[in-house]
Amino acid sequence: MLLATLIHRASLPGPQVTPQQALDLLEVHYGLGGTLQSLGSQQDLNYRLDSPQGRFVLKICRGDYATLELQAQHAALKHLGTHPELHVPRVIPAKNGADLLSLEIDGQALHVRLLDYIEGQPLTHLKHLGPELAAGFGRLCGQMDLALADFQHPGLTRTLQWDARHAHSLINHLLPVIADEQQRSLIAEVAEQAERRVQRLAEQLPVQAIHLDITDDNVVWQRDAQRHWQVQGVIDFGDLIRTWRITDLSVTCAALLHHAEGDPLCILPAVRAYHAVNPLQQAELLALWPLIVARAAVLVLSGEQQVSIDPGNQYSRDNLSHEWEIFRVATSVPFELMEAAILGAVGQSLPAIASEGFAPLLPGLVGREFALIDLGVLSPHFEAGNWEQPEIDTQLLQQAAAAHGLAASRYGQYRLSRTCPDSAVEPDTFPLHVQLQVPSGTAVEAPFAGVLHRAADGSLRLDGPQLSVRLWGVTPSVHAGAALVKGQVLGAVDGGLKVQLCRGAQLDPPLFCTPSRAVAWQALCPSPAALLGLACDAEPELDPQALLARRDASFARMQKHYYVDPPRIERGWRNHLIDMQGRSYLDMLNNVAVLGHGHPRMAAEAARQWSLLNTNSRFHYAAIAEFSERLLELAPEGFDRVFLVNSGSEANDLAIRLAWAYSGGRDMLSVLEAYHGWTVGADAVSTSIADNPQALSSRPDWVHPVTAPNTYRGEFRGQDSTPDYVRSVEHNLAKLAEQKRQLAGFICEPVYGNAGGIALPPGYLQQVYALVRAQGGVCIADEVQVGYGRMGKFFWGFEEQGVVPDIITMAKGMGNGQPLGAVITRREIAEALEAEGYFFSSAGGSPVSCRIGMAVLDVMQEEKLWENAQRVGDHFKQRLEALIDRYPLVGAVHGSGFYLGLELIRNRQTLEPATEETALLCDRLRELGIFMQPTGDYLNILKIKPPMVTTRQSVDFFVDMLAKVLDEGL
Incomplete structure (x- = not known):
């Protein structure tokens, strides 16, 4: 009798009710009208009604379903309505006051109900479902079971094909629906293994009312302002039943497997989250994976059968591919592995092995x-x-x-x-x-x-x-x-x-x-x-969370780290960084290590020079003269003096002091949305609100920001916008002249580095430099990020604009990670500072730094890294630009060589920044083995500045993964 009931319920096609018949029904019995949209269901018929009174769901099922079961669902919805942590639909009574209508349409006995519509969307078609979402499903399942633990109703005692207690019987009956003998044998084998494991535990499994369908189809979500998914409610109580409690979690976890990308351990966050709100017994934990495998078998068999008896049901057809993927993932690992993983996820373990009785192997x-x-x-x-x-x-x-x-x-x-x-x-x-x-x-x-x-x-x-x-x-x-x-x-x-x-x-x-x-x-x-007989076990790793806590307890908090839960990086090689578990991450943002990480030449140069001498530049040694000469060979004609410091911030700070000394004034022009460093002077001329939200309101009165010459999203757009942006400079210079204030200078990145490598408008610097010099100021080219060959075609960023500055600042890649910065200028500017006293940097220009600086230049030449930046960089930019036509989120690709910016937008007309999407994308890329971070005032630009040894293979991997994430949806 039980098997016959299961077979009958599993073989029912969905009811046949046209949209017009449904509208007539709504008008007659509910006094509602509007438009209908079909909602998928395996055996029922669901319509969404958009009416002047609001949105509702019309649910129609076959009259074969017992009314007592439907009344149990209504009672459960009322019961759950008293639990504020759960949001479920309300049942809307008909005009006659009934919650449930039993009707006949075209000879079909039907049951009809109307429910609230919960706004949002299911996540069935979400291509990637990460740990946070998996945990959200598990937490919700635990909350639902906790709320239903004391719910009783006679309609809960029923025979249902999805009840795990009947899975073995149903599987054996439905196996013939699988034509392929190999597939059929596999299903039978794993189902038998699952049944044996569950039966050993069956008497220990708690029983209660459960939803039995908390899946990606039946949980409704919406994104919040940060683009994170938030639960809006649970729908479809059609499988409500009294059975083993753990069955509910097994159904939820099985649904997660078609988002698993082949990894069954994706369910562990859900298990942990469920257990945290509704603790599971050990028997339930051991039964969970066998129940998931049995569920997977039931899904494919029921799906194949439903398609065979109701071939027009597109919902069932679409779900079938998901169901086979669930089965494939569920059978890809041994039962024992998943049992151990599930126990470990909640802090439990398998029994210890008694090893005292072993004889020596050797x-x-x-x-x-x-x-x-x-x-x-x-x-x-x-x-x-x-x-x-x-x-x-x-x-x-x-x-x-x-x-x-x-x-x-x-x-x-x-x-x-x-x-x-x-x-x-x-x-x-x-x-x-x-x-x-x-x-x-x-x-x-x-x-x-x-x-x-x-x-x-x-x-x-x-x-x-x-x-x-x-x-x-x-x-x-x-x-x-x-x-x-x-x-x-x-x-x-x-x-x-x-x-x-x-x-x-x-x-x-x-x-x-x-x-x-x-x-x-x-x-x-x-x-x-x-x-x-050998103590050969590895030393226990430092707990990464404990180490992070130690950092936060001693290292000033404003010195941020990448990612909320960062991997511990202790080794690097070429353009990859390696964590303590041996995973390599493609480094796409580290413009300090131009030669790549772990370069043996750097190690050898540093070790040798340290073994000889390291001191400050006030002593006399050859390296400082040799390195200064090398730098002047790279500079334009007329540059003949070098200052060596430790960082780009110091270099820019010194450049400002030089401008003050040479010009006799203090007023500086700087460009909006720019970043120049953290010293008092460098920070004063930095206007990027991404780095300092108070940047614009906290500028000293000697700093005069000019309009950001951003040809993509600035106040004026396009390549013919140069005159408009120059007018902002003219306006500021006119105000200074009117106030009889002496201009000191103008500082600008020749390529808009902090904004993602955006090229300045054609001729912009030529006109601005002429205006500044005419008013007695000096022109500072901040090449800290964009210079030193990184752009590929040009060694210096200012070459793209066809200008020569008065002062060049640099750092970052000069030392491949060794603290090293420089200012290059002309003698008359350098010596203007002497009137204010002498200058020195204790570590700037040390023998070690100078030798490393020269070695960097040697390796760049020997390994043809400038050529690599141009050749591979061109390929890189072409591949990135190809994404623009494929993905509306991709607005533009800026820069050249190995300094590129990919700008993400929500609207091609308004250029609304996709800030939250960019953050999510960077987090997802990290999961895929890539380090990337956002930049720009709206943090909507990928700042792509990898080591200059980056290969075409790495570039292709990066773009392929970027496309994968964009395909997944953000």
């Missing part, structure tokens, strides 16, 4: 000392990218064994050699084994009694009652299938040896796993240290 080496080789991210064995060499870990172990006799790796130490540059997925850096280098012929004995098996890859597996040990590099001395006693010789080492311990023979664990799966796999593949 008894002949007991008491011998092993060299434990550091293969981690900070290992001193790794330098100059040698970790990219094939089999480098094995080579290091062999070298150590040759020197010390015995060598071993550490279990659980993230391996640098397994990092994957330019990859959106986590690398599998976590070793679930120990690798040893011991003499060939070393005897290997069974650490416990078990049966020996040989795998296709030549490895051996000894299966004991509770544990298995897997061995690579052992020649067996007994045949496969042999039953061994503890301590019996099973073979001898032949070269290198790898040892892995595992809970149970049914698992086939990898040798390495990703960091996100490490906790779960560790529970299943614990350290083999006890078998080896």
